[in-house]
Amino acid sequence: MTDLAAPAPITILGAGLTGLSCAYHLGRAATPPPWLLVEREDRVGGHAKSHRHEGYTFDVTGHWLHLRDPEMQALVDRLFAPGDWARVERETRIWSHHAELAYPFQANLHGLPLEVVNECLVAYVESQREEAAGRSQPRNFTEFVTARFGAGMARHFFVPYNQKLWGMSPDALTADWVSRFLPLPDTAQILGGAIGLRQEGLGYNAHFMYPKAGGIDALPEALAKAVRDQSAKGEHGALLTGHALESIDLGARRLQLSGESSSRPFDRLVSTLPLPILIERIEDAPSEIREAAAALRWVSWRYLDLATRSQSPRDWHWCYVPETRYPFFRVGCYTNAMPSMAPEGCGSFYVELSDREGAIDMPGVFEGLAEMGAIRGPEDVAFAHERRIEFAYVVFDDAHAQATATLHAWLESQKIRSCGRYGAWIYNSMEDSMLQGRDAARWALTGAPARAK
Ligand SMILES: Cc1cc2nc3c(=O)[nH]c(=O)nc-3n(C[C@H](O)[C@H](O)[C@H](O)COP(=O)(O)OP(=O)(O)OC[C@H]3O[C@@H](n4cnc5c(N)ncnc54)[C@H](O)[C@@H]3O)c2cc1C
Numbered sequence: 001m002t003d004l005a006a007p008a009p010i011t012i013l014g015a016g017l018t019g020l021s022c023a024y025h026l027g028r029a030a031t032p033p034p035w036l037l038v039e040r041e042d043r044v045g046g047h048a049k050s051h052r053h054e055g056y057t058f059d060v061t062g063h064w065l066h067l068r069d070p071e072m073q074a075l076v077d078r079l080f081a082p083g084d085w086a087r088v089e090r091e092t093r094i095w096s097h098h099a100e101l102a103y104p105f106q107a108n109l110h111g112l113p114l115e116v117v118n119e120c121l122v123a124y125v126e127s128q129r130e131e132a133a134g135r136s137q138p139r140n141f142t143e144f145v146t147a148r149f150g151a152g153m154a155r156h157f158f159v160p161y162n163q164k165l166w167g168m169s170p171d172a173l174t175a176d177w178v179s180r181f182l183p184l185p186d187t188a189q190i191l192g193g194a195i196g197l198r199q200e201g202l203g204y205n206a207h208f209m210y211p212k213a214g215g216i217d218a219l220p221e222a223l224a225k226a227v228r229d230q231s232a233k234g235e236h237g238a239l240l241t242g243h244a245l246e247s248i249d250l251g252a253r254r255l256q257l258s259g260e261s262s263s264r265p266f267d268r269l270v271s272t273l274p275l276p277i278l279i280e281r282i283e284d285a286p287s288e289i290r291e292a293a294a295a296l297r298w299v300s301w302r303y304l305d306l307a308t309r310s311q312s313p314r315d316w317h318w319c320y321v322p323e324t325r326y327p328f329f330r331v332g333c334y335t336n337a338m339p340s341m342a343p344e345g346c347g348s349f350y351v352e353l354s355d356r357e358g359a360i361d362m363p364g365v366f367e368g369l370a371e372m373g374a375i376r377g378p379e380d381v382a383f384a385h386e387r388r389i390e391f392a393y394v395v396f397d398d399a400h401a402q403a404t405a406t407l408h409a410w411l412e413s414q415k416i417r418s419c420g421r422y423g424a425w426i427y428n429s430m431e432d433s434m435l436q437g438r439d440a441a442r443w444a445l446t447g448a449p450a451r452a453k
Contacts, residue, residue: 010444011255011264013245014272015039016046017430018420020223021437022270022444023237024075027230029445035237036264037227038257040244043217044224046272047421048430050215051305053385055343058305060389061350062318062332063216064088064208065430071438072431076209079222085209088337093319095326095372096156103320105157106149107185107192107199116156117194123150124190144175148184161322164329164354166299166393177396177427214340219430245273248282250414270440272420274298274391275407289410295403296425297395300388301356304365307382308347308375312336319374326368327361329354333374346382349374360386394425417443 010026012019015037023037043049051058065085067073076085092103097116102108109117127150130136136147145158162170183202185193193199200206211218224239231237243257254263271278279285279293318332330352334341342348351365366378375381394400404425411418419436421428428436 009033009267010035010270011266011268012037012270012272012440013278014046014420014423015044015220015224015239015241016272016420017048017220017223017433018272018423018437018440019046019270020044020220020227021075021434022272022419022440023227023239023437024223024230025438025441026444027227027237029441032230032236033445035444037237037239038243038245039239039241040258042242044239044241045217045220047389048216048220050217051387052215053305053383054307056305056307056346056348056382057215057341058334058348058350059216060387061303061330061352062334063430064090064205064210064317064337065216065219066205066208067431069431069435072434075434076219079219079226080211084212084218086212086338087207088210088317089207090205091316091336093314093316094157095319095321096323100314100319100373102193102198102200104183104185104199104202105320105322106153107183107189107202109153109190109194110196110198112156116152120150120152120156121191121194123152123154124187126150128187138175141170141173141175141178143171144178145170149190157320157322160324161320161329164322164324165301165352166395167301167354167356168299168395172395172397174396174398174400176400177394181427208337210338212338212340214334214338216430245271245281250282250284267415268444269416270444271416271418272423272437273418274422275404275418275425278411278416278418278423279407286410289407292403292406295399297397297399298391299393299395300390301392302353302360302386302388304349304351304353304360304384304386306349306351306369306375306384307342308349308380309382310347310376310380311345312347312349312374313376314373319372321368321372324354326372327354327364328352328368331369331372331374347375351384391422394422394427396427400425 012022026035047060094101094105097112099111101111109120138144138147146154189199246256246258248255254265256263276293276296312333317337328351332350334348369375370377417440419440420433
């Protein structure tokens with residue numbers, strides 16, 4: 001095995017999907033360089049981990065794999081046996097005004113009270129007139145959705161839903177993060193959806209992949225196994241779990257890990273840690289870099305791993321809940337995608353909560369879930385465990401673009417690549433993260449500046 005005390009020219013921080021993909025792709029180089037992958041937890045996977053309790057399996061809320069890149073599809077095919085993954089046609093809904101609407105809201109208004117449909121359509125027509133006259137120049141997310149879909153759809157869905165999700169007014173957000181993820185139906189689709197012609201398959205994720213054995217952690221675990229197998233064969237790298245990065249001395253190019261008495265040298269460094277944490281740990285970061293990092297904002301949220309004794313009466317995989325009278329903004333049912341995620345005939349769910357602090361109104365949550373038909377009734381709940389995501393979504397506000405550009409330019413000048421969802425400080429998917437890990441490996445091997453989105 002590799003001597004862990006030996007110099008590790010390429011050091012990767014964090015064994016989530018980005019760090020694992022980076023190590024994996026380094027290991028596939030014609031002449032793999034020595035590398036060290038450091039993870040603070042005892043398990044790999046980061047946000048793509050799963051938890052198991054009393055026969056129920058939960059991810060860190062919905063983690064459905066959307067593969068668009070042929071290379072990433074080939075990677076998954078290499079890591080798994082044929083048939084290990086299910087292809088699932090997405091079933092998504094919106095619960096509003098006591099009606100279950102098809103997704104996306106803007107293309108499926110049918111089912112709402114007629115006066116709400118009317119309000120949405122009239123405002124939509126008005127927004128199109130404004131746009132055609134060149135009068136709409138949205139400066140923030142609220143203005144963007146109002147200009148694109150009209151004030152009615154903004155009021156009944158986009159603004160309250162995003163207020164609940166972000167825990168802040170969407171006026172404070174730019175529209176930068178939505179471009180790839182927000183379905184933009186045309187007028188025919190919006191009108192057709194309003195009179196009941198169901199508009200399906202819109203958006204980036206009309207189907208997804210999920211491991212049949214249950215638990216998205218199958219993906220990082222398979223990558224970690226491949227990484228360990230590669231390094232055992234070639235003796236060129238090591239995956240070190242249970243050690244956290246504590247500090248970086250850039251001048252000396254040494255880093256200190258928890259539980260170790262001496263620091264380690266590094267040459268190129270690939271970090272997948274949240275960007276503000278990385279900067280905080282660089283002891284000799286200049287003051288203008290610390291200032292840029294101080295401008296970065298993010299949201300944390302709480303959610304429930306919720307287990308029921310019977311299956312969900314509904315068939316959807318997840319459902320958006322914009323109305324403020326419900327204490328959650330999105331609910332997902334793992335077992336509707338993969339029944340093996342609960343004991344036979346039972347249900348496993350995630351419930352993403354809109355309030356961030358204080359005691360959770362569990363009766364209110366259970367009653368809300370029963371009202372929308374997600375569960376049979378409060379008495380059907382076997383257990384509900386509170387969980388927290390510290391870095392859930394990066395906030396795309398006015399400071400984001402400048403601050404991240406400054407930080408990445410400086411880091412790359414120091415031969416540090418900060419990548420992945422929280423390293424790059426972006427909104428992305430598991431596939432994007434694995435692509436970023438691949439690109440970081442290329443950068444570490446060649447110094448090429450390529451950076452995937
Ligand atoms: C709520 C939510 C839902 C999502 N849903 C989906 C979905 O349905 N589909 C999809 O494709 N994507 C989804 N994603 C995105 C997906 O989770 C990410 O793209 C991906 O997991 C990010 O991987 P990463 O390796 O970049 O970061 P992470 O998973 O955050 O990995 C970073 C690693 O660094 C480690 N670390 C942190 N600090 C230290 C330290 N000091 N020293 C050493 N190690 C450290 C962490 O423990 C972690 O393992 C979702 C994300 C969230 C938050």
